[in-house]
Amino acid sequence: MPDNGVTSADERRMPRRAAISGWFGSALEYYDFAVYGSAAALVFPQIFFPSESPAVALIASLATYGVGYVARPIGAFVLGNFGDKYGRKRVLVFAMMLMGISTLLVGLLPTYAQVGVLAPILLVVLRLIQGFAVAGELGGASAMIVEHAPEGRRGFFTSFSLQGTQAGSILASASFIPLSTFLSPEAFQAWGWRIPFLLSVVVIVAGLIIRTRVEETPAFLREEKQDRVPRxxxxxxxxxxxxxxxxxxxxxxxxxxxxxxxxxxxxxxxxxxxxxxxxxxxxxxxxxxxxxxxxxxxxxxxxxxxxxxxxxxxxxxxxxxxxxxxxxxxxxxxxxxxxxxxxxxxxxxxxxxxxxxxxxxxxxxxxxxxxxxxxxxxxxxxxxxxxxxxxxxxxxxxxxxxxxxxxxxxxxxxxxxxxxxxxxxxxxxxxxxxxxxxxxxxxxxxxxxxxxxxxxxxxxxxxxxxxx
Missing domain, CATH: 1.20.1250.20 (MFS general substrate transporter like domains)
Known part of the structure; x- marks a missing residue:
């Protein structure tokens, strides 16, 4: 039996589990990250950035979308460091939970009409957290898959994490289509836009179920056992x-x-x-x-x-x-x-x-x-x-x-x-x-x-x- 206690049958299933975990994890995290972009163009200018000039409101709203990319290098340094020091599995669970909670909170935010300037400030803070969290997702997921994949098939198995990111983008775009089609403009602006964000509770639940079923990679465990993990x-x-x-x-x-x-x-x-x-x-x-x-x-x-x-x-x-x-x-x-x-x-x-x-x-x-x-x-x-x-x-x-x-x-x-x-x-x-x-x-x-x-x-x- 291997040192990590995983049975041979589990070892044979682990590459597939890692690929499935990478697919679902990337799809859910990139859904969360991308759904913000749709909302920033469709509804945020009116409810978080009211202005006499619609153009100014749109620019301000889209600027908060870009803030997520500013936070990504910071998240990369912190979460990448975390994943190499404490393990791929831990950083993946943490990143998914952080992304799910921050996106859920966007769906619960009060509007500018309710709390004034505090509303856009909270929105920017949550977008920064989103960017921070997503920076660790693909790095951790693809490392997990590469280190579990059989020799000669790493490219195939790892590609599923990228397939998941594309699926997440499609889901994000598609989530607003029925809401904007079947709800009145007033209802969509009042509460309909919140639904795609509130669905992020699925991310939290799915993250615990999917990612806890994947074992830490043998490559990282070997580094840890031989005391070669960098400080x-x-x-x-x-x-x-x-x-x-x-x-x-x-x-x-x-x-x-x-x-x-x-x-x-x-x-x-x-x-x-x-x-x-x-x-x-x-x-x-x-x-x-x-x-x-x-x-x-x-x-x-x-x-x-x-x-x-x-x-x-x-x-x-x-x-x-x-x-x-x-x-x-x-x-x-x-x-x-x-x-x-x-x-x-x-x-x-x-x-x-x-x-x-x-x-x-x-x-x-x-x-x-x-x-x-x-x-x-x-x-x-x-x-x-x-x-x-x-x-x-x-x-x-x-x-x-x-x-x-x-x-x-x-x-x-x-x-x-x-x-x-x-x-x-x-x-x-x-x-x-x-x-x-x-x-x-x-x-x-x-x-x-x-x-x-x-x-x-x-x-x-x-x-x-x-x-x-």
Whole structure:
């Protein structure tokens, strides 16, 4: 019987349990995080940020949405450190409970009309807590899956946590559709908007049920048993793998694809100032349709990454999507709805998902067990923080009235995609290595340098030192 007391039958079931836990956990947490975005656009301007100018109220409301991304790097440092020091399971349960409670409290908040300025202050505080909590979700969930997954199938199993994030986004968008359709505007604004937030009680219950059934990973237990858990994982991360963090952040700039297609694309197509005049309802459906395609393809791309390696998908997906962004923005400028939807699905639902389905397993494999959760969380959330400012930057460099929007934004998207692809090209392949090989040390006993992979003298071909 293994040291951790898990039976062999349980061991065989544990990869599947970890993947299911990652899927449901990510879906529920990203539902909570994304449902705020819908409410910020639909109802928060009226009930939390009343103003004589509707535009000012909308800007203030959407600014609180962005606050969640400001908190994510902080959450990454704290919760990543927690996950590497005390275990993946503990950080996942804590993050889910924190997210569920904060989202539930948003649904119980008094409005500006009831308590004045205290209402938006409380809303911002809860949004900060949401951003803090979600920063630890994907890092902990994908580490749990990677360290439970059988050799040669880590990409496939880990892809389910990313499939869960897409499902959560769909649920968040869909949760407001029946409420806004069947309730009167007065009823929706008075109490209907609260229902999606109150449903977060499901997160609290599901978190306790699902995540307590998954055992701590053998890799972490081995580190703990051998007294190799770092006292300050984040300090050890930057001391040993600072270069890997930098490359992973650069790879994370591939998130520009979503910004260009979904966020800036929506403003460009629908805002009167740009003059395209496309119906907003088109762009309500684009992320839903693209995410449905993504849910189907993500496990297939994860499986493909196990067969051909992570790097080909990490390089080709962003490059192809970046190149097609010119065509997409040009089609938007002409008002061609059919081609806009087709290219949006191709770029965001297919090409971007090559990267999205692969990066979780790849980032986890680039970092050693002792700093794996911290390395992933810090890299992912710094990249998201940087790309979170892109909509404002894009609007500044291609303002309404500009005649070269497709060229300017397409070039910016391609450049950032090139940076992402170049960082992946400069990183080593990890798909065929076991976790022990990924943690392999130099013969001197010092951690592998943050450079080109080397072969340990006398080791088997797979027992190479980690580039990370």
């Amino acid at each position: 300050v994982p984040v300090a050890q991360l930057f001391r040993e793998n600072g270069g890997t963090v930098f490359r992973a952040v650069c790879m994370g700039l591939a998130n520009v694809i979503g910004t260009t297609v979904v966020v800036f694309g929506t403003a460009y197509a629908t805002q009167p100032a740009y003059g395209v005049g496309m119906s907003p309802s088109v762009y309500l459906w684009i992320p839903v349709l693209a995410n449905i395609v993504a849910i189907i393809l993500i496990p297939l791309f994860g499986m493909l990454s196990d067969r051909i390696g992570r790097r080909p998908l990490m390089i080709f997906g962003p490059l192809a999507a970046g190149l097609l962004s010119f065509a997409y923005l040009f089609v938007v400028s002409t008002g061609n709805v059919g081609l806009t939807i087709l290219l949006a699905i191709l770029i965001f639902g297919v090409l971007y998902q090559m990267w999205n389905a692969t990066f979780a397993s790849y980032f986890q494999e680039l970092f050693p067990t002792r700093t794996r959760v911290t390395g992933f969380a810090v890299s992912q959330n710094i990249a998201l923080f940087l790309t979170g400012f892109l909509p404002s930057i894009f609007t500044a460099i291609a303002p309404p009235g500009s005649s070269s929007v497709p060229l300017i934004i397409g070039t910016a998207t391609l450049v950032l995609s090139l940076v992402s692809a170049a960082a992946a090209w400069r990183s080593r392949e990890t798909a065929k290595l076991g976790l022990d090989a990924l943690d392999q040390k130099h013969p001197s006993g010092t951690p592998a340098a943050d450079g080109v992979a080397e072969t340990v003298p006398g080791a088997t071909p797979d027992a190479r030192t980690s580039r990370a």
